[in-house]
Amino acid sequence: MSTTVVTTEAPTTAAPAAAATRGQVEITNVRKSFGGTEVLKGVSLTVPSGGVAVIVGPSGSGKSTLLRTINHLEKVDGGYITIDGQLVGYQVRGNKLHELREKDILKQRTDIGMVFQNFNLFPHLTALENVAEAPVVALRSDNSQRRNKGEARQRALELLDRVGLKDRADAYPRQLSGGQQQRVAIARALALDPKILLFDEPTSALDPELVNEVLDVIRELATSGTTLIIVTHEMGFARDVADTVVFMDQGQIVEQGNPLEIFANPQEPRTRSFFSKVIEPAFNI
Amino acid sequence: MSSAATTVAQSAQRSAPGPATRAEAENLADTGSAAALPADYSDYKLVPARHPWRWVGTVVVALGIAAVAWSLATNPRWEWGVVAQWFTAQSVVTGLVETLKLTAISGALGFILGFILALMRLSASPLLVSVSWTFSWIFRSTPLLVQVLLWYNLGYLYEKVSLGIPFTDVRFFEAQTTTLISQFAAAVLGLTLNQAAYSAEIIRGGILSVDQGQLEAAAALGIPAWRRSTRIILPQAMRAILPTAFNEIIGLVKGTSIVYVLAYSELFYTVQVIYNRTQQVLPLLLVATLWYVVITSVLSVLQYYIERHFSKGAVRNLPLTPLQKVRRFLSTHAATNVRSPR
Ligand SMILES: Nc1ncnc2c1ncn2[C@@H]1O[C@H](COP(=O)(O)OP(=O)(O)O)[C@@H](O)[C@H]1O
Numbered sequence: 001m002s003t004t005v006v007t008t009e010a011p012t013t014a015a016p017a018a019a020a021t022r023g024q025v026e027i028t029n030v031r032k033s034f035g036g037t038e039v040l041k042g043v044s045l046t047v048p049s050g051g052v053a054v055i056v057g058p059s060g061s062g063k064s065t066l067l068r069t070i071n072h073l074e075k076v077d078g079g080y081i082t083i084d085g086q087l088v089g090y091q092v093r094g095n096k097l098h099e100l101r102e103k104d105i106l107k108q109r110t111d112i113g114m115v116f117q118n119f120n121l122f123p124h125l126t127a128l129e130n131v132a133e134a135p136v137v138a139l140r141s142d143n144s145q146r147r148n149k150g151e152a153r154q155r156a157l158e159l160l161d162r163v164g165l166k167d168r169a170d171a172y173p174r175q176l177s178g179g180q181q182q183r184v185a186i187a188r189a190l191a192l193d194p195k196i197l198l199f200d201e202p203t204s205a206l207d208p209e210l211v212n213e214v215l216d217v218i219r220e221l222a223t224s225g226t227t228l229i230i231v232t233h234e235m236g237f238a239r240d241v242a243d244t245v246v247f248m249d250q251g252q253i254v255e256q257g258n259p260l261e262i263f264a265n266p267q268e269p270r271t272r273s274f275f276s277k278v279i280e281p282a283f284n285i
Numbered sequence: 286m287s288s289a290a291t292t293v294a295q296s297a298q299r300s301a302p303g304p305a306t307r308a309e310a311e312n313l314a315d316t317g318s319a320a321a322l323p324a325d326y327s328d329y330k331l332v333p334a335r336h337p338w339r340w341v342g343t344v345v346v347a348l349g350i351a352a353v354a355w356s357l358a359t360n361p362r363w364e365w366g367v368v369a370q371w372f373t374a375q376s377v378v379t380g381l382v383e384t385l386k387l388t389a390i391s392g393a394l395g396f397i398l399g400f401i402l403a404l405m406r407l408s409a410s411p412l413l414v415s416v417s418w419t420f421s422w423i424f425r426s427t428p429l430l431v432q433v434l435l436w437y438n439l440g441y442l443y444e445k446v447s448l449g450i451p452f453t454d455v456r457f458f459e460a461q462t463t464t465l466i467s468q469f470a471a472a473v474l475g476l477t478l479n480q481a482a483y484s485a486e487i488i489r490g491g492i493l494s495v496d497q498g499q500l501e502a503a504a505a506l507g508i509p510a511w512r513r514s515t516r517i518i519l520p521q522a523m524r525a526i527l528p529t530a531f532n533e534i535i536g537l538v539k540g541t542s543i544v545y546v547l548a549y550s551e552l553f554y555t556v557q558v559i560y561n562r563t564q565q566v567l568p569l570l571l572v573a574t575l576w577y578v579v580i581t582s583v584l585s586v587l588q589y590y591i592e593r594h595f596s597k598g599a600v601r602n603l604p605l606t607p608l609q610k611v612r613r614f615l616s617t618h619a620a621t622n623v624r625s626p627r
């Protein structure tokens with residue numbers, strides 16, 4: 001009797017534990033300089049599995065750079081980043097961190113989807129081909145099988161359907177509106193079933209009337225259990241979806257917290273002055 | 286503003302019923318257009334803009350072409366009979382095949398090597414960068430003629446060629462240089478290496494023209510490096526590479542004639558041999574020239590379609606090909622002809 005209890009209990013306790021560590025990002029004291037200027041001055045941030053962190057801050061404050069260190073597009077000069085406890089871009093040998101080989105870095109990146117301000121869709125490939133490309137050729141972090149072409153296309157169609165663009169699957173990016181292109185880019189980032197999605201100002205290049213169709217897709221993702229880290233200037237959107245709003249200025253995290261609190265009652269003067277500039281008076285908290 | 290008004294006034298004065306005074310004319314210039322014209326144009330016929338100078342230009346060019354054609358046809362010294370006689374002669378065709386062979390092999394190898402050199406040059410490794418740079422530097426700064434002759438005379442410089450570990454006695458392979466380097470090998474080596482040096486720069490330029498964000502997006506998706514180059518970057522770079530690359534290939538077709546110095550019987554050498562015997566210099570040069578024109582024409586058509594292929598996605602909608610245009614023209618014309626009797 002007691003053994004049956006143990007065996008039935010073991011999976012139920014193990015399963016949430018495994019789920020709880022899918023996509024937890026821990027950034028510890030990250031530093032980065034370009035030339036002589038330090039762009040990230042010791043940034044630490046934890047985003048729990050399935051969490052939604054929105055990073056806001058003035059232009060040039062290092063938001064993009066921070067985002068790009070998370071998938072090792074940018075190498076850190078100091079500090080480290082872990083995803084589910086595993087170092088990004090490095091491995092421990094002795095008491096040193098050795099940079100991984102390109103192949104292993106690429107594998108790690110398949111867990112991290114990224115959506116760019118300028119979409120960066122491949123213009124010579126159709127929407128469907130854009131989404132189906134990586135699953136066929138990228139080596140997976142868990143060393144699972146790459147998808148064959150048919151499966152990848154099938155999955156790509158599902159994802160395009162999810163972002164509302166199934167009927168534009170054969171269109172080339174230049175035949176799509178900005179909002180549609182960004183939705184394809186989101187589908188492309190989802191194609192590898194990433195644990196984490198990074199958005200770098202996903203709506204900044206869009207005409208105002210196209211912003212919402214993209215934000216709606218991201219809103220839907222926010223409830224899906226994938227960890228989202230979003231750089232944006234859309235404060236209303238931040239208030240709606242974020243678990244944590246992070247305010248960055250001059251390479252540092254000045255303040256972070258629950259969106260309702262931080263918008264209503266920012267503690268730091270720099271935060272207050274930034275919000276007073278970007279949030280319209282009519283903005284309702 | 287005032288000068289425009291004056292013009293209106295002057296022209297108005299010339300036409301009898303117009304306003305007589307300057308003040309009235311100014312009035313017309315300011316408000317007249319809205320008041321004088323009817324508001325509904327739906328019954329008006331659209332008249333496309335006319336381009337009279339295009340017609341003048343066309344006539345001038347046509348006259349020029351006619352004059353040249355007339356002189357070519359009527360001047361007996363061109364000896365068209367001799368040209369026709371030699372154009373498809375066995376020896377000429379054999380030479381032509383050799384020319385095509387040299388072009389195809391050195392062109393293909395040259396561009397493959399050039400692609401690798403371009404990737405080396407763009408890599409992060411200082412060693413690869415300098416090797417690639419040095420290669421281009423050497424082969425672009427020595428005349429092709431010298432390179433070809435050097436390769437052919439390599440046996441004079443180095444009697445044996447061997448593959449082994451330098452400064453030891455270990456040899457995997459050894460051969461007499463003269464048996465290894467035939468005329469053909471010297472020609473291909475010279476043309477290929479020279480072509481590679483130029484193609485490397487063309488391809489590098491093409492790669493640089495592709496937005497950095499493309500590489501980043503591909504890297505962020507975990508797409509492997511080689512695949513990034515061949516599937517993402519190269520097809521986009523092709524748009525910048527192709528026009529210059531076809532220039533190079535067309536140059537190479539004629540450039541192969543330089544290997545006549547090796548007495549290698551490609552088209553140009555063959556023709557020389559014939560006219561040295563028959564003394565019909567101009568007609569035989571014309572034979573070679575006409576073949577070069579034919580090859581270049583075929584390549585130009587090929588270029589058009591290949592460029593079109595790689596512009597997929599770069600333009601919103603592909604323009605019609607000339608053939609499609611002709612077909613459309615014929616079909617719409619046929620359609621109007623059918624309708625016109627009514
Ligand atoms: N590759 C680079 N080389 C040099 N400076 C850079 C580079 N990338 C970013 N920077 C500089 O780093 C600072 C932070 O940039 P970024 O992270 O893009 O800011 P944000 O996204 O918050 O606007 C800026 O001053 C920018 O000019």
Ligand SMILES: [Mg+2]
Pocket residue numbers: 063064065200201
């Ligand atoms: Mg930025």
